[in-house]
Amino acid sequence: MKSLLLSANSLLLADAGKTVLIGALVVFAVLVALTLIFRLFGVFGGVRKEENAAAESVPEELIAAIAGVIAADSDEVTDEVAAVIAAAVAAMSDEKTRYKVRRITPVGKSTRPVWAAAGIAQNTTPF
Amino acid sequence: MGVLEAFSQIWNESGFATLFNFSGGGWKNLIMIGIACVLMYLAIKKGYEPLLLLPIAFGMLLVNLPLSGVMDPQQNSLVPLTAAELEQLSVGVYAQNYPVLELGGELYWQHFEQGGLFWYLYQGVKFGIYPPLIFLGIGCMTDFGPLISNPKSFLLGAAAQLGIFVTFFGARALGLIPGAEGLGILFSQQEAASIAIIGGADGPTAIYLTSKLAPHLLGAIAVAAYSYMALVPIIQPPIMRALTTKKERSVVMKELRSVSKTEKILFPIFVTAVCVLLLPSAAPLVGMLMLGNLFRESGVVERLTKTSQNELMNIVTIMLGVTVGATANAHTFLQAKTILIICLGLVAFAMGTAGGVLFGKLMYWFSGGKINPLIGSAGVSAVPMAARVAQKEGQRENPANFLLMHAMGPNVAGVIGSAVAAGVLLTLFG
Known part of the structure; x- marks a missing residue:
């Protein structure tokens, strides 16, 4: 009777152990497969990496230059604000068209109240 | 009937009479109401996973108010037609307002008694509909x-995912x-698998698997899973510190490359x-998660993305929360098993964190010290809380160290990992 109980217990543990082994192996296998696939993405993305690096270095200098020029014209517009606006303009423009940011005026100096400006923007924005 | 008799009858037929009938088990309902109130307190006052814990707690409260009937199942029964009813039917008169069914030459009324509201909503949990829809929203946000x-x-x-197994x-x-x-405390394979999935630290996955394998444990497992997810900043740091050295925690990782x-788009x-x-x-969970992500990354279905991650997800969260809470009635919840489930859930969570950190250590050694093992702890899903904990622990050693983006990788991999683990368990025991 005792040996029967022992064998039932060991069977239960062996079963549970088998599940742990199979489960952990399958989870690892699936995620290792995904790791390998996306490592390949990285290999093919190698050229892009250089492109990205080049792309990252240009705007930094450009933005700094633009920021310096604009900041000289205004006491209230900080270099960071100018850089962000210049970057936003650059991001929205295509490769052929280039824009020059000549002036950045703080909202407070506008003749139109800010709420009126927001209302106009809301009513004129297309769906 | 006198006034006193009328009041007495109203009292006897009210929920209060059942609730305060201690010999009839009313005390169990009172305990459950107390637990629901504690969970509501934790959700509202402490901010523990309120989006799900609050509906779960309220569902628990409602189902434990006697006679509320919100979780009563729909009753269907067949009642044979009497001779008089058969006679009336022969001249086209229906004596009862039920459809007639012919079975083995006999005619029966198809009696139907409407179920409670939550019972109907619960079908979305029972058939595994809500968790994949939540995954759709998560995919859109990730x-x-x-x-x-x-x-x-x-x-x-x-x-x-080691903690699960x-x-x-x-x-x-x-x-x-x-x-x-x-x-x-004897757990079947299905019950053990449902408890173990708490270690995946992924609420929808835990609910999905439990609804398929051990629906009677749904309430306890959901409460344990969401409680531990809320307690990630308390549970994980001691394990992370115990398994790593100061030098390992201070590792500053190389900046990630930008992704096109x-x-x-190809990833999902x-x-x-x-x-x-x-x-x-694993198709329902992984498929919906990735569909949501494809919506997001394709950039051509902005309306679908917004709906999936806002309106749809919020609606499903409400229905999932209240109905999961409603499964926690006194009869199924107040058992020794519930306490064990909560303890085992904590073990699963802790082991999962340890598994991630230890594998992180392995990667630290193999990479020549380039990988900070702390990011391994984020491998238990709990997005983005686990990644934030890794970031915070990293900054404790080196304030200039920013591990957040590095930890987000294992963190979102954990979501996929726990869905895969659920798929394995479902294949083995479903």
Whole structure:
């Protein structure tokens, strides 16, 4: 009777152990497969990496230059604000068209109240 | 009937009479109401996963108010037609307002009694509809960029699933305790698998698997899973500190490469194909997660993305929360098993964290000290809380160290990992 109980217990543990082994192996296998696939993405993305690096270095200098020029014209517009606006303009423009940011005026100096400006923007924005 | 008799009848037929009938088990309902109130307090006052804990707690409260009937199942029965009714039917008069069914030459009324509201809503849990819809919303909100940028993170997401399997073993091993059945701590394979999935730290996955394997444990498992997810900042740091050295925690990792839009679009397609081909039972969870992500990354279905991550997800969250809470009635919840489930859930969570950190250490050694093992702890899903904990622990050693984006890789890999683990358990025991 005792040996029967022992064998039932060991069977239960062996079963549970088998599940742990199979489960952990399958989870690892699936995620290792995904790791390998996306490592390949990285290999093919190698050229892009250089492109990205080049792309990252240009705007930094450009933005700094633009920021310096604009900041000289205004006491209230900080270099960071100018850089962000210049970057936003650059991001929205295509490769052929280039824009020059000549002036950045703080909202407070506008003749139109800010709420009126927001209302106009809301009513004129297309769906 | 006198006034006093009328009041007495109203009282006897009210929920109060049942609730305060202690010999009839009303005390159990009072305890459950107390638990629901504590959970509501934790959700409202402490901010513990309120989006799900609050509906769960309210569902629990409502179902434990006697006679509320919100979770009563729909009753269908067949009642044979009497001779008089048969006669009336022969001249086209229906004596009862029910459809007639002919079965084996006999005619029956198809009696139908409407169920409670939550019982109907619960069908979305029972048939595994809500969790994949939640995954759709999660997919729309998740940026897999850090994972694509550093695919090794997948391995950390896999290692953190260790807690699931260790806990499965532990739950089954409890059956070896003499008299386990009498003590109510003997867990079947299905029950052990449902408890173990708490270690995945992924609420929808835990609910999905439990609804398929052990629906009677749904309330306890959901409460445990969401409670531990809320307690990530308390549970994980001591384990992370115990398993790593100061030097390992101070490692500053190299900046991640930028990921192109094409890679981000291909990611959900590849993940779906690989996971579903290898493990078809993971299709609902992984498929919907990746569909949501494809919505997001394609950039051409902005309306669908917004709906999935806002309106749809919020509606499903409400229905999932209240109905899961409503499964926690006094009869199923107040058992020795519930306390054990909560303890085993904690073990699963802790082991998952340890698995991720230890694998992180392995990667630290193999990479020549380039990988901070702390990011391994984020492999237990709990997005983005686990990644934030890794970031915070890293900054404790080195304030200039920013691990957040590095930890987001294993963190989102953990979501995929726990869905895959659920698929494995469903295949084995479903």
